[in-house]
Amino acid sequence: MNWGVLLFPGSNCAEDCFHAVDKILGKPVKYLWHKDTDLGDVDAIIIPGGFSYGDHLRPGAIAHLSPAMTAVKEFAAGGGLVIGICNGFQILTESRMLPGSLLQNRGLKFLCQDQSLKVDNADTPFTSEYASGDVVGFPIAHNEGNYYAAPDTIAEMEANGQILFRYCSPDGEVSEGTNPNGSINSIAGIINRTGNVVGMMPHPERSADSVLGLSDGKGVFVSMLKHLEAKHG
Amino acid sequence: MLKAIVTVMLKKGIFDPQGRAVQNGLDSIGFDQVKKVRVGKQLEMDLEMTDMATAEASVHDMCDKMLANPVVESYSFEIKEA
Numbered sequence: 230m231n232w233g234v235l236l237f238p239g240s241n242c243a244e245d246c247f248h249a250v251d252k253i254l255g256k257p258v259k260y261l262w263h264k265d266t267d268l269g270d271v272d273a274i275i276i277p278g279g280f281s282y283g284d285h286l287r288p289g290a291i292a293h294l295s296p297a298m299t300a301v302k303e304f305a306a307g308g309g310l311v312i313g314i315c316n317g318f319q320i321l322t323e324s325r326m327l328p329g330s331l332l333q334n335r336g337l338k339f340l341c342q343d344q345s346l347k348v349d350n351a352d353t354p355f356t357s358e359y360a361s362g363d364v365v366g367f368p369i370a371h372n373e374g375n376y377y378a379a380p381d382t383i384a385e386m387e388a389n390g391q392i393l394f395r396y397c398s399p400d401g402e403v404s405e406g407t408n409p410n411g412s413i414n415s416i417a418g419i420i421n422r423t424g425n426v427v428g429m430m431p432h433p434e435r436s437a438d439s440v441l442g443l444s445d446g447k448g449v450f451v452s453m454l455k456h457l458e459a460k461h462g
Numbered sequence: 463m464l465k466a467i468v469t470v471m472l473k474k475g476i477f478d479p480q481g482r483a484v485q486n487g488l489d490s491i492g493f494d495q496v497k498k499v500r501v502g503k504q505l506e507m508d509l510e511m512t513d514m515a516t517a518e519a520s521v522h523d524m525c526d527k528m529l530a531n532p533v534v535e536s537y538s539f540e541i542k543e544a
Contacts, residue, residue, distance in 0.1 A: 287531055294528060323531065330533040332472075337479050377476065377534055411477070 230457055232258040233271040235301065235317075237281035237292045242314065245434040246275045249450050253437050256454065263295040271309070272457050274301055278315030278370070278432060288331065288373050289319035298324055310354060310453055311426045315371055318418075318428030327421055327428045328386065329378030331371075335411025339372040343443070344409060344431055346417050347397040350390045353420055354456035355427045358448035364401040365394075365445035367431035369409065369417075374430040376412035376419075383413055394418035394429060463544035464509040466521045470530045470537045471502035505529060508544055517541050 232250045234243050243260065250258035261268050263281075268274070281292035292298070298320070305311045305326060313321040321327045334340055348356055348363040359365065378386070386392060394417040398407040408415045410430075418429030433446030472478050481499040488496045511517045521539050530537040 286529070290528060290531065322533070328533075330531055332476070332534060333479060335477070335479050337483055379533075411479075 230256055230454075230461060231269075231271045232256060233261040233268060233274045234258060235261045235263065235274060235276050235297055237263045237279070237295065239281045239283055240277050240279035240316070242278035242316075242432065242434060245432070246277045246314070249434045249437040249447070250275070253447055254450055254454050261297060263292065263297045265297045266300055268297065268300045268304060271304070272461070273310040273312075273453055274304060275434075276301070276311065276313040276317030276320055277434070278317060281316055281320065284316075284373075287319075287323070288316055289321075289323035292316075292320045293324035302326060305421075305426050308423075308425055310456065312355060312449070312453070313426075313428045314432055314434065315374075315430055318430055319373065321426065321428045326426050327419060328382050329376055329419070331373045331430070332375040332377050332411075333373050334371070334375050334409075339370075340374065340409055341370040342368065342409070344369040344417075345397050345399045345401070345407075346394040346431055347401055347403055349392045349395055350420070352390070353393060353424055353427075353452075355420065355449055355452050356393055357452040357455060359452075362401070364397060364399065365448070366399075366436065366443055367433055367446050368435045368443070369431045371410070371430055374410045374412065376416040376430075378413065386419060387414070389422060391420050391422065392416055392418075393420055393427065394431065464511050464514070464517050464541050465544040466505075466507045466509055466517065466539055466541045468505040468507065468521065468525060468529055468537060468539040469502055470505070470525075470535050471500060473534055473536050476534055509541075514541060
């Protein structure tokens with residue numbers, strides 16, 4: 230069972246993602262390069278955070294046109310698990326693999342803080358280690374994390390259980406007052422309609438190792454691993 | 463040679479916090495007649511092309527594929543002799 234971490238010029242969370250798979254899960258993982266047209270034998274792909282191509286034009290706007298993204302789309306179309314974190318989420322929306330877009334934070338400030346999140350749907354390959362309604366803590370670090378999609382798209386996603394995480398207060402209250410960046414319905418993480426592509430602004434890989442003082446994010450990687458193990462036996 | 467000037471703006475109805483900040487700034491130095499500001503971006507491109515219609519089709523294609531994100535942005539452009 231092989232994992233891949235996709236690297237672009239400007240990715241800066243790749244080593245944390247690599248560490249989460251290599252050291253926390255203890256599974257084989259390799260880096261994939263944005264120029265690769267063949268991703269090789271991988272079962273899950275992580276698109277890490279950072280500032281691919283310096284965020285020029287729009288975050289993810291140039292990265293999503295990379296040769297490797299064509300291969301990632303094919304991989305996802307075949308049911309492969311793909312998770313984009315922070316800039317990875319922005320790349321996935323730019324590529325239309327996920328609906329909506331990430332706008333500049335409502336408060337115009339780069340946000341870098343520990344953030345409470347409410348698990349909205351625990352019945353997915355990415356969240357099965359949690360229970361719906363759980364409050365977890367992952368760090369956030371972004372300037373464009375303000376999730377936007379057209380109202381009919383939001384209604385459809387809500388009805389389909391496509392919201393995985395919402396920003397909340399430490400005691401689980403979801404309101405405009407606990408929404409750090411202006412995201413519609415406090416949306417912090419979403420899944421596609423077919424349930425195999427996830428994008429999220431918070432960083433589970435920065436909260437996956439208990440030596441860092443936060444380990445709630447580990448559940449995302451363990452959920453994915455259990456799904457892959459069940460699938461591959 | 464032709465020159466294309468592309469303007470990309472957030473779609474109408476999408477809150478533009480940067481525009482609001484600029485409006486507040488103008489207000490603070492006395493320009494209180496400014497009631498709304500929207501901040502967009504402009505791209506100038508030199509095109510090694512001569513045919514206007516072909517250039518228009520190409521620039522449309524560039525905007526759709528990369529220069530604008532149709533989920534949140536709209537675009538317009540003009541093309542002139544460089």
